[in-house]
Structure formats: C-alpha cells, structure tokens
Amino acid sequence: MAELKHHDEPTHHEHHIVSPGVYLAICATLLVLTATTTAVSYVDLGEYNTVVALAIACTKMTLVVLFFMHIKYSSKLTKLTVAAGFFTFIVLIMMTMTDYISRAWGRW
Amino acid sequence: MDSHTLAAQTADTGHVEDEHAPFLRHHFESVPQQREAATFGMWLFLTTEIMFFGGLFCSYLIFRNWYYPAFVAGSHTLHIWAGTLNTTVLIVSSFTMAMAVHAAETRVRRALMGWMIATLILGCGFLCVKAYEWHDEWVDHHVPGLNFGPESFLHGTKAYPDDKLPLDVAEKTQLYFSLYFLMTGMHALHMIIGVSLLTILLIQVRGGKYVNGHVAPIENFGLYWHFVDIVWIFLFPLLYLISRHQ
Amino acid sequence: MSTILSLPDQSTASLPKVSYLNKEYGLKSWLLTQDHKRIAILYLIAITFFFFVGGAMAALIRLELLTPQTDLLAADTYNKVFSAHGIIMVFFFLVPVAPAVLGNFLIPLMIGARDVAFPKINLLSWYLFVSGGCIELTMMVFGGVDTGWTFTTPLSTHYLNTNVVAAAMGIFVAGFSSILTGLNFLVTIHRMRAPGMTWFRLPLFIWSYYATSFIFVLATPVIAIALVLVVLERIIGIGVFDPAKGGDPLLFQHLFWFYSHPAVYVMILPGMGVISEVVACFCRKRVFGYTAVAFSSVAIGVFSFFVWAHHMFIMGISSYSALVFSLMTMLVAVPSAIKIFNWSATMYKGSITFDTPMLYTLGFIGLFTIGGLTGVFLASMGMDIHLTETYFVVAHFHFVMVGGMVTAFMAGLHFWWPKITGRMYPESMGRIAAVILFTGFNLTFFPQFILGYLGMPRRYAAYPPEFQVLNVFSSAGATVLAVGYLLPLLYLTWSLKYGKIAGANPWQAAGLEWEIQSPPLTENFPVTPIVTHEAYDYEWLASKKGSEVPTVG
Numbered sequence A: 001m002a003e004l005k006h007h008d009e010p011t012h013h014e015h016h017i018v019s020p021g022v023y024l025a026i027c028a029t030l031l032v033l034t035a036t037t038t039a040v041s042y043v044d045l046g047e048y049n050t051v052v053a054l055a056i057a058c059t060k061m062t063l064v065v066l067f068f069m070h071i072k073y074s075s076k077l078t079k080l081t082v083a084a085g086f087f088t089f090i091v092l093i094m095m096t097m098t099d100y101i102s103r104a105w106g107r108w
Numbered sequence B: 001m002d003s004h005t006l007a008a009q010t011a012d013t014g015h016v017e018d019e020h021a022p023f024l025r026h027h028f029e030s031v032p033q034q035r036e037a038a039t040f041g042m043w044l045f046l047t048t049e050i051m052f053f054g055g056l057f058c059s060y061l062i063f064r065n066w067y068y069p070a071f072v073a074g075s076h077t078l079h080i081w082a083g084t085l086n087t088t089v090l091i092v093s094s095f096t097m098a099m100a101v102h103a104a105e106t107r108v109r110r111a112l113m114g115w116m117i118a119t120l121i122l123g124c125g126f127l128c129v130k131a132y133e134w135h136d137e138w139v140d141h142h143v144p145g146l147n148f149g150p151e152s153f154l155h156g157t158k159a160y161p162d163d164k165l166p167l168d169v170a171e172k173t174q175l176y177f178s179l180y181f182l183m184t185g186m187h188a189l190h191m192i193i194g195v196s197l198l199t200i201l202l203i204q205v206r207g208g209k210y211v212n213g214h215v216a217p218i219e220n221f222g223l224y225w226h227f228v229d230i231v232w233i234f235l236f237p238l239l240y241l242i243s244r245h246q
Numbered sequence C: 001m002s003t004i005l006s007l008p009d010q011s012t013a014s015l016p017k018v019s020y021l022n023k024e025y026g027l028k029s030w031l032l033t034q035d036h037k038r039i040a041i042l043y044l045i046a047i048t049f050f051f052f053v054g055g056a057m058a059a060l061i062r063l064e065l066l067t068p069q070t071d072l073l074a075a076d077t078y079n080k081v082f083s084a085h086g087i088i089m090v091f092f093f094l095v096p097v098a099p100a101v102l103g104n105f106l107i108p109l110m111i112g113a114r115d116v117a118f119p120k121i122n123l124l125s126w127y128l129f130v131s132g133g134c135i136e137l138t139m140m141v142f143g144g145v146d147t148g149w150t151f152t153t154p155l156s157t158h159y160l161n162t163n164v165v166a167a168a169m170g171i172f173v174a175g176f177s178s179i180l181t182g183l184n185f186l187v188t189i190h191r192m193r194a195p196g197m198t199w200f201r202l203p204l205f206i207w208s209y210y211a212t213s214f215i216f217v218l219a220t221p222v223i224a225i226a227l228v229l230v231v232l233e234r235i236i237g238i239g240v241f242d243p244a245k246g247g248d249p250l251l252f253q254h255l256f257w258f259y260s261h262p263a264v265y266v267m268i269l270p271g272m273g274v275i276s277e278v279v280a281c282f283c284r285k286r287v288f289g290y291t292a293v294a295f296s297s298v299a300i301g302v303f304s305f306f307v308w309a310h311h312m313f314i315m316g317i318s319s320y321s322a323l324v325f326s327l328m329t330m331l332v333a334v335p336s337a338i339k340i341f342n343w344s345a346t347m348y349k350g351s352i353t354f355d356t357p358m359l360y361t362l363g364f365i366g367l368f369t370i371g372g373l374t375g376v377f378l379a380s381m382g383m384d385i386h387l388t389e390t391y392f393v394v395a396h397f398h399f400v401m402v403g404g405m406v407t408a409f410m411a412g413l414h415f416w417w418p419k420i421t422g423r424m425y426p427e428s429m430g431r432i433a434a435v436i437l438f439t440g441f442n443l444t445f446f447p448q449f450i451l452g453y454l455g456m457p458r459r460y461a462a463y464p465p466e467f468q469v470l471n472v473f474s475s476a477g478a479t480v481l482a483v484g485y486l487l488p489l490l491y492l493t494w495s496l497k498y499g500k501i502a503g504a505n506p507w508q509a510a511g512l513e514w515e516i517q518s519p520p521l522t523e524n525f526p527v528t529p530i531v532t533h534e535a536y537d538y539e540w541l542a543s544k545k546g547s548e549v550p551t552v553g
Ligand SMILES: [Cu+2]
Pocket: C260, C261, C264, C307, C308, C310, C311
C-alpha cells in the first residue's frame, strides 16, 4: 500500500543536502565574477562591454540557480518549470522585438 | 515479528515519525509529498516573478535602443562603487541564506538563527546603500515626474565632460531614470517584503519552529531571496556597467 | 451500443447524512472554510453576482442602441457603461468563472485528491477576487471609467479624467487571485493525483485546466506590470507611455495583450474541458482521439503566447511583425479544429441522449465554430483592416466568449449540479432554457456580424439610421437571451430545496467524482482511490451496469 501512494513520476526525490563547502565555493566564485565584471567595465571593448557584462551576469545567475537554489539536485519537473519561465520571458522579448526592430522599415 | 516490534523498528529509522509529523497537513499523504508540493508551488510563483520583471526588462531593452545616447549619459551618473558594493552585499546575503537553509536541514537552531540574522543585516544594508543612491538622485533632480530636470546633461560632468547632450536628447534621460527607478524600486520592494518575511520567520524560529524537519518555509523563503538576488545580478550590469565606456 | 441512459430510482435515492454542505453550519464556517468545494460555492455566488451586474450593463447598452440617436444614455455615460460591462465581464466573470468554480470543485475530485495543494491560498484567492471586485464596484459608483476594458494608452493615461487608477488597481488585485488559483491547480494536478492516475488516464477536463493554469501563472504578471505603469504614468508622469517624453503608447498594448490574448484562451479552454466530459457521457463513448484532444489543449496554451499583436494590426506596429503574428494566429485554428472534429467523431454512432448538458454542448459546438472561424477572418490582415473596431469584432468575441464559454459553463453547471448540491434540477425546464439561450444568442449576435461588415463601429452610442433594423433585432434577441440566463438562476435555486434527490451518479457517468456520494464528504474520498482504468471507459461501465447494477427506467 505504501508503494502505491507514490505517483508514476519520480516525485519521491531523495532530498539532497548540499555541503557548506559547495556554498562557500560558489559564493567565492560569484564575488570574483562581480569584481571581474566591474573591472571589465572600465576597459573599452566597444559593444563587447555589453556582451561580456551580460555573459558574466548569466553565469552568475546559473550558479545561483543551480547551487543556491538546488536546481542541480531537483526533480525534472522543477527544472522544466524554471525552463518554462525563461522560455516565456524570451517569447515576450523576441515577439515584441519583431515589432520594434522592423517598425522603421516602412511599408511593403 | 509482531506488529508492535515492527512499529518500534520503523520509529528508529524515522519513518513512522514522519508519517505523523505535526506539520503534515491532512490532505497530503506524506511529508515528502507536502514538501515537494511546496517547492513546486514556490517555483511557479517565481516564474510569475520572472514575467513581472520581464515587462520592465523588455521596456528597458526597447528604450535603450531608441535613446542610446541619453541612456549612456544617464547611467554615467550612477555610482559604480555603490552598485558593486550592493552586488557584493546581496551575493553574501544569498550565501548566508543558503547556509540558513542548510542549518534548518541539519536541525541546528543556533546556526539557523545566526545565518538568518546575518541575512537580515545584509538585506537591510543593501536597502541603506540603495536609499543613499536614491537620495543623491533626488538632490541631482533625476527623479522623473517628481523633480526631474535635464540641465545636468547639457554641459557635461566632471567625470564625463563629453556628456553634452542637445536639449531634446537630454530630456530623454528621463526615460532612463524612469526605468531605473521602476526596476530598482520594484527590486527594493521585493527586498523590503523579503526582510519583513525574514523577521517573521526569525521570530518563529526563536519559538522553536522549523528545526524539526519542517524545512519547507525556510527553504521557500531562501528561493525567494535568491531570486531577488538574481534580479539584481542583471540590474547591476544593465543599469551601471554596460554604458561606462560609450 | 445497447446502453440506454437511465436515471437511478429517484424514489429510493436519499441524501447522505453527512456531506461537505452540512458538516458545519454558520456564515463563519463558510467564510473561513478551506474546503475546495465550499470555496467553489463561494466563487459561484460572487461570480453570479458579477454576471448579473455585467448583464445589467449589457441591457443598458442594448436599450440605448435600439434607436440611432443617443436618447437613453448620454455619450459619456454610454462609454462608462460599456467599459463597466467589459471590465466586469472579462476580469470578474469570464476569466474566473470556469477555473474558479468548476475547477475548484472538480479538479481534486477528478484526480482523487482530498483537497487542492494549498487550501489557505485557495481561500486567499477568493478574498483577493472579491476585494478586486469591490474596488471595481466602488469605482463605478464614484463615477466609473470610460477607457473600455483595454485601458488603451494614451487615452487612459492622458486624455481621461475618470477613475482609471482605481479600475486598474481592482484588476491588479484580482489578477493575483488568478495567479494563485493557477498555481494551486498546477501543483494539485502534478502532486496530488491518486495512485494509478497517470497523465493519460486523466479526464480531458484536467488537461484543459492544466493549460489554463499555465496561462494564468505565466501571463497574468505581465498585465500586472502594465497596469502598474499606467497608474504611475497617471500619478507622477513617468513617461514610459507618453510620446511627448519619448515613451511609446504601443508598448502598453504589447504588454497588455501579452496577457489579454492568452486570457482569451483562459476564457475558452476550461469550456472545452467541460465539453469533452459532457460529450463522452451523453454519447456513452470514450472521447475520440483522447491524446489529440489532450495535446491540442496544451498546444492552444503554448500558441496563445505568440499571437497577441493581432489586436494591434491597425495601431501602427510594423507590417512585417504583423505578418508573423497573423500567421501564428491562423495556426491556433488547428488545435481548435482538432477538438471540434474529435467531438463530432465522438458523437458519430454514439448513443446520444439529449439531456440539458448535451443540448448546451451542441449549442457550444455550433457557436464556437462560428466564433472561431470568424477569428480566422480577423487574423488575416486585409480583412482585419476592414473589420477591426466594428461590430464584427464584437460579434466574433461574443460568439467565442458567450456562445462558447458561457454555454459551456452552463453545460458544466447542469452536468455537475447533482454532484454539487445532491439534487436534480427540473429537466424539462433545463431543456427549455438551453433552447431559449441558443435562440436568443443567435438573434442577438448574428446581426452584429452583418452590422460590422457593413461598417458600424463599436463603442458609439449613436449610429446612422440605416443600421436600425439589425440593431432592433439584436436588442430583441438580448431580451430572449436574458430570459435564457434568468430561467436557470430561478430553477437552479428552486432545486436546492425541491429538486429530486440525485444519488451518487445520476448520469451513470465515468470518472472518480461520480464514484462518491453527492454531495461529497468534506474529505472527498473515505479511502484513497486506486485508479486502474482509463478515462471515459463507458463500454466497461455498460457491462458493469448490465450485470451488477439493476437499471431503472
Ligand atoms: Cu487575441
């Protein structure tokens, strides 16, 4: 009976406790990345300043999501939920941009 | 083996204890089910938060492309040191929050309280720095709608003497500051909510809650806190950094 | 196909001694309840109230349009009345009606759970909904708003001195109610299913509510931020939507319709779920192409995020972008058509009985097909330039929303009424009301297609005299339609006390919710059910009925 209570999907995920060492390492990495991104902003890279800054921000976000927020150890469902959120965000940006990018092109 | 000894045995391994945990709500079958539901619910809430901030990020993207020079000049007025400091403070607070969740999972009350207090102090520190920055912007007449004036962008500044914008371009800096205040304001609002929730949780922990295996509220608050951190991780480069050299 | 639908012996069926309705008494036990079934009832009461407020506004609109001149309402008042009609009907009736009433009541029952995942949040969402509604009603008492339900900028931010801020805040608050409801359903469907209830054993109702909930969660926050921006624009003039300060009024529309188009599917997907259940039951057949219908719900939910700018074709967006949105919009017709074809195929060679829910369902299929196909007209850009902002659009979305959603809701309400209350409504009255509703609806809204095609614009209190004949038809139909809605209100209320006792399964329908007593116990299932067969297993049910259960009638 006890076995029957569980669903077909892997809901009974063995809960993973991340060790403090991992947290400390991630925190250190994040601080290094913060220093890097601030330092790089003083170097003139032209438009690549934006690219580098956003790349570093994405890396930091990934680290926070994977380790601090335990996504690395989470069920597939949680991972998919995060993905759905970002996907819809991208849809909002991209589809709005189809208008703003081409609005100046005039009529056809 | 009769049923009595069986029950005693499972009690040793902690399973029976969990099935009758006082915090297990009646409509859930088991503690893991309840915890997974709470985590999943929290993540769904965070996706709504992504979309809420998404509207603002989308607006920022559009207007930055439309009024690039004005946005560059606007971002030159921010204190880069304050932004870096605040980023550091938030990242460390995320770390302390992660440690708080760890302490709750390992059921150590003193550590839990310590890490939560650290998070609380760091969160308040962030808000103080932010308030200092806002005050500066108020003094410089950079608050859209309330006391905005484009004058400071007409003649260049000490740090950026080239920021001499024609009047119509200088007026567009108002949009930069609108989005700056909207985004940092919404973020600070989330911080204030977070700090308030943290205070409530802290009082409850002091009363002995959340160290008996009922981790979900602490864990979910942690998720919220990290999310707010992530928003700032993007606001920092977008508002402060990427226009430094243009 | 030898099954004959027969009602259980009404003289021997009796109401269960204990049920969720009589477990506790008193107003407090209702207002502080965490039982999903009682919360559904709370929603039903609130929503019915808003429906009749919105309906009264509609009555005023139709009365005004009886004559070409503005003789009943001044133009300003007319603007406020149609805005009130739109805001109440969209945000306080159509969006919450099926999810919050039928969803709250049925999702835990259908998947074999004892409650939704977060009962307190469920109650909170009802209070948020009612608070939002109260803000809206107060706003209307103190002068109303005349932006229309779309709050289009710069009209709403710069040119009006009505209560835009209050109206926006009311919707903002109610929006949180939708988000929490959607969140609750998603967690419930994922985490609370009974053992054996696999994804492909779920009733199609659940699939469509799943897609609806995702739209709630992902789209609603965007309108929240859009409305916050409108409020700030009005109060302190932040300039984001102000062309004079370099802002873009169209940005508001992008954000607004990013929510409001998916919200249109929030207003139809749950209806489609209801129809799947009813069709299967009254044709005594498994829904044809279960998987296709299930995935078409998901597909509609996903596509809904890619089409919003079809509301903005004439507003000045890029023509290239409009082309993309136009094509994406036409794509939505595919999953919608899959559903229509599959329901028709289910009916083919089924042993159909024409009880009230089935009559509503047949009405739905016809009206939704017309509404959906005219949507394809509007999605093609050339047609849209001719038809947009005319009564053609009004007729189109009323066919989908009222002809579709409200009809489907009526089907669902009648179908599950015995489960909700434990009593039957008078069947003959039900059938009469269904026919009146269908007739009245067509008489009201079909002339509006013609009016729109001939060029009568929406949102005006006056019109050229040559449009009067069709407008009189429409107004006459509205009175018939009103009877079609008042009649169920009367006999359903009557049946609460005098209706025949229904018994556990009056329709002999398949599904977990029919295996328990009506009205159900507070904890729904005395023991956790174990699901061993697929949804809509009517052939199995027929054999069981033939051998084990004596049928009457
Ligand atoms: Cu649409």
